[in-house]
Amino acid sequence: MTQRLRRLCAIFIAAAVPLAACGSADDGSGYLYGSFEVSQVQAPLITALPAEIDLVVVGEFPDSCTEIDQVTQQRAENTVNVTITTRRPIDQSCAQTTVEHTERVRLGTFDATDTYTFIVNGVQTTVFLGSLPTPVPTNYEIPVTTAVESPDGVLRMLLPEGWAAQGGTGEIRVAATEAALTEEPIPSSARLVVLLVNGPSRAQDFGLDGATIAEVYALFAIRADARVGPPQPLEDGKWTGVGGHGDDPLQGSRDLRILVAADGSMIAAMAFAPPGEWQAFQPLVEAMLESLETP
Structure with a gap:
């Protein structure tokens, strides 16, 4: 397999396979860090461009103390990868029950009519942004x-x-x-x-x-x-x-x-x-x- 094809296949696999949850770690700040467990990613249907695009990300925390730590994104052509990390105080007593959380992620301005893929912690959605063309009537009964x-x-x-x-x-x-x-x-x-x-x-x-x-x-x-x-x-x-x-x-x-x-x-x-x-x-x-x- 060529180097180019290896890179393309690596991108394909990364987009298709959900990311494993990151292991929690203490960096000496008094917090345990982890990855936000995402269950759903919602993107708007926008027809008028340019437009600011926000994602609605639905997921859950493992306990009552965990909160969002950082939200980062990387955009490569028509694919945007978003990573959301969490943190929990080490010395705080927390109720061990899952807590649903919705995070709004601002992606920035999109101005090109096209199909886009948004991936958040391994969960993805694909949406078309811009105006769809008006179909031209076609006769298919021809030799x-x-x-x-x-x-x-x-x-x-x-x-x-x-x-x-x-x-x-x-x-x-x-x-x-x-x-x-x-x-x-x-x-x-x-x-x-x-x-x-x-x-x-x-x-x-x-x-x-x-x-x-x-x-x-x-x-x-x-x-x-x-x-x-x-x-x-x-x-x-x-x-x-x-x-x-x-x-x-x-x-x-x-x-x-x-x-x-x-x-x-x-x-x-x-x-x-x-x-x-x-x-x-x-x-x-x-x-x-x-x-x-x-x-």
Whole structure:
């Protein structure tokens, strides 16, 4: 596994696995220190940006004397890690009963429309901040007849008649509208992106040569806006590989597949459909992937 992939997987694991409670320790100040036991993290749904974002963190203290000590945060792109520590006086008699506590954590100003992940002592929540695009009405009852090829010739595919297409190095983008080809993080209409990620014909170096299919899936699923479940084997159709799917009533459907070619090369296929449209879009996705070819 490459150094880059190790770092990405480490981030993925850290975000998915709750942190163990810190052991209490006395630093000579007369207090025992520990970690706040968090049960729930609530984030607001904000549509008008920029905006100040506060988290509501619900948890409990182990006794009647424990209180919040410090709240710190680290922001890396669209992920914010918050650490809340506690303290309890050593010489004070305390009732040994759990006490529910709610802490409000001010994160600061957010100005970019995107999906964000907030992690507090290992408990996380993901929320979309900003205005959602207005879905463009799409006709999915059209044939897959128009040929498209990546500029370097490593990928070839058929797309629905009248749809927009864009080719890149080892990449093909297909969308119901021209605007949706590049709209991020949420397109206004259905879109499919296929990307050759490793193997002898790859045109871009993602540092994934020699990686397992699970590692490649984890690399693409780590994105906060991916919202796809654990990988499941693909059993139908032309390709072998793994795939995962996720539906959101506000942000639409995401579908991620890692396809394995005859020479062992892997292709990431990432599909998006506006809310409520995946069932109509799925047959087109299957038809396009069935037509997909590599050298």
